Amino acid sequence: MDQQNEWPAPYKHIERNDFVHRKHKKQKEGDIAVCVCRFDANDPESACGGSCLNVLTSTECTPGFCPCGNYCKNQRFQKCEYAMLKLFKTEGRGWGVLAAEDIKAGQFVIEYCGEVISRQEAKWRAQAYEAQGLRDAFIISLDAYESIDATRKGSLARFINHSCQPNCETRKWNVLGEVRVGIFAKQDINPGTELAYDYNFEWYGGAKVRCLCGALSCSGFLGAKSRGFQEATYLWEDDDGRYSVENVPLYDSEEDEPTSKAAKAIVSRKDELMTGSGSSYLLGVDGMEPILFPQTQPIAVEPLNSFPMEMDEEKNEITGENMYTEDAQQKLTQKSTMISRIRSNSACRNYHIEESSPTKNSAFYPNAKSKINVRKQVNVKSVTERLASEDARQEILAYEESKKLAASQLDALYDEIRPAIEEHERDTQDSVPTSVAEKWIEASCNKLKAEFNLYSSIIKNITCTPRRAQNNMAPQDMDIENGVKLLENGTAKPETQILVSPDGSTF
Numbered sequence: 467m468d469q470q471n472e473w474p475a476p477y478k479h480i481e482r483n484d485f486v487h488r489k490h491k492k493q494k495e496g497d498i499a500v501c502v503c504r505f506d507a508n509d510p511e512s513a514c515g516g517s518c519l520n521v522l523t524s525t526e527c528t529p530g531f532c533p534c535g536n537y538c539k540n541q542r543f544q545k546c547e548y549a550m551l552k553l554f555k556t557e558g559r560g561w562g563v564l565a566a567e568d569i570k571a572g573q574f575v576i577e578y579c580g581e582v583i584s585r586q587e588a589k590w591r592a593q594a595y596e597a598q599g600l601r602d603a604f605i606i607s608l609d610a611y612e613s614i615d616a617t618r619k620g621s622l623a624r625f626i627n628h629s630c631q632p633n634c635e636t637r638k639w640n641v642l643g644e645v646r647v648g649i650f651a652k653q654d655i656n657p658g659t660e661l662a663y664d665y666n667f668e669w670y671g672g673a674k675v676r677c678l679c680g681a682l683s684c685s686g687f688l689g690a691k692s693r694g695f696q697e698a699t700y701l702w703e704d705d706d707g708r709y710s711v712e713n714v715p716l717y718d719s720e721e722d723e724p725t726s727k728a729a730k731a732i733v734s735r736k737d738e739l740m741t742g743s744g745s746s747y748l749l750g751v752d753g754m755e756p757i758l759f760p761q762t763q764p765i766a767v768e769p770l771n772s773f774p775m776e777m778d779e780e781k782n783e784i785t786g787e788n789m790y791t792e793d794a795q796q797k798l799t800q801k802s803t804m805i806s807r808i809r810s811n812s813a814c815r816n817y818h819i820e821e822s823s824p825t826k827n828s829a830f831y832p833n834a835k836s837k838i839n840v841r842k843q844v845n846v847k848s849v850t851e852r853l854a855s856e857d858a859r860q861e862i863l864a865y866e867e868s869k870k871l872a873a874s875q876l877d878a879l880y881d882e883i884r885p886a887i888e889e890h891e892r893d894t895q896d897s898v899p900t901s902v903a904e905k906w907i908e909a910s911c912n913k914l915k916a917e918f919n920l921y922s923s924i925i926k927n928i929t930c931t932p933r934r935a936q937n938n939m940a941p942q943d944m945d946i947e948n949g950v951k952l953l954e955n956g957t958a959k960p961e962t963q964i965l966v967s968p969d970g971s972t973f
């Protein structure tokens with residue numbers, strides 16, 4: 467938008483989404499959610515107030531089906547029950563929106579309307595807008611498949627600016643079978659106050675654009691809170707405080723972190739404050755914390771001399787017969803990617819445009835120093851083959867079986883809950899349901915426990931039981947490495963050395 471202009475650039479004002487690539491869904495009668503509210507003239511809250519089952523599930527009542535009939539208060543999107551708003555010109559942020567009346571905390575303020583377009587169309591349009599030199603971003607992601615573009619058609623919501631300390635937030639509602647995005651007040655808002663919500667800009671490389679929200683807690687730049695921004699401005703040192711427990715990164719692995727960005731989209735804009743040639747941002751909504759899932763990577767075991775570790779340190783990858791097949795590793799990576807996307811989801815869900823898959827230390831993160839991530843994994847088969855004790859072998863193999871079982875249970879659960887995960891990914895306000903998260907955490911913990919049991923059994927047995935004789939040597943004849951010596955009964959105990967000093971004292 468040209469800030470010299472008296473009026474905003476022309477757009478068509480609409481109060482209903484305009485479906486460009488398909489028709490509005492027809493709600494099947496069986497799919498209509500009917501609440502159990504009963505209108506009571508003495509209790510205005512009775513007609514679909516806060517305790518209405520539909521309200522609690524962010525679903526509007528369907529006219530003709532709600533038991534409260536015309537008294538139903540849960541049709542705010544359908545009836546365009548917007549707050550009184552006023553367009554005004556801001557300092558440096560183009561146009562903005564003011565409250566023109568008292569707005570109560572939780573109140574529905576206005577619907578974010580626009581053209582409902584496919585994700586692919588959103589991508590093309592964003593590129594075209596950027597090429598046309600459009601500075602302002604108006605495309606919001608509706609779900610994994612569709613976006614709302616308010617560039618050419620929209621409601622007044624398209625003018626609401628970003629703030630790092632917002633008084634509003636976006637929420638998604640199910641209305642007559644379609645998902646719709648509303649702006650809701652986070653707090654009481656006085657008339658004359660500018661409305662703002664947290665776009666959760668995701669910085670995506672390039673120049674940094676100053677955020678002009680003016681909030682005390684302003685992060686300074688659009689997208690400064692995003693991981694991409696922080697990675698890029700952070701010098702990655704070995705004594706980096708981020709490796710302390712409190713600062714464990716939210717992503718599972720180096721591979722999944724950048725991929726998480728691939729599913730996000732970006733909005734590019736040029737701003738008079740830019741210092742570089744261009745910058746890329748994607749906007750999200752709300753300030754919700756992502757759900758933290760436990761690590762799903764295999765536990766790494768430190769190498770013990772003479773036991774087979776299959777690893778190519780130079781390439782930093784495991785070679786030969788791995789604990790995980792290629793297929794399993796691919797699955798693990800996919801899973802990690804999905805989890806990472808959930809985690810970062812809240813910061814980058816909306817306003818998506820373009821896909822890309824940079825790597826953490828790629829050109830997008832020029833300052834980032836590679837974190838050495840050498841994983842050494844035990845080849846269980848080879849380990850057991852070298853143990854003399856059948857009991858020890860059996861114990862390790864039994865733990866390996868339990869580990870495989872736990873891993874396959876986690877995989878099966880992943881397939882089961884994937885719809886919920888994917889649903890969450892495209893949801894701007896809801897978390898993955900607690901029951902799903904709990905199931906996932908339990909299965910992940912079981913897998914970690916099984917891995918722990920396996921590796922502790924390996925460590926115990928390779929240090930405390932005899933190794934199988936090589937070159938036809940009897941186990942009894944062999945010394946075990948690491949100062950462990952065989953006893954005659956076949957068990958082993960750490961070798962004790964008594965040193966005698968010249969004066970005869972021992973130590």
Ligand SMILES: C[S@@+](CC[C@H](N)C(=O)[O-])C[C@H]1O[C@@H](n2cnc3c(N)ncnc32)[C@H](O)[C@@H]1O
Nearest residue numbers: 467559560561602603624625627628677678679
């Ligand atoms: C959805 S539009 C908001 C309306 C816009 N101000 C206009 O005049 O049309 C989003 C754009 O407004 C600008 N903007 C919004 N909040 C901002 C902020 N806090 N600081 C700087 N620019 C902001 C950015 O150009 C952003 O891409």
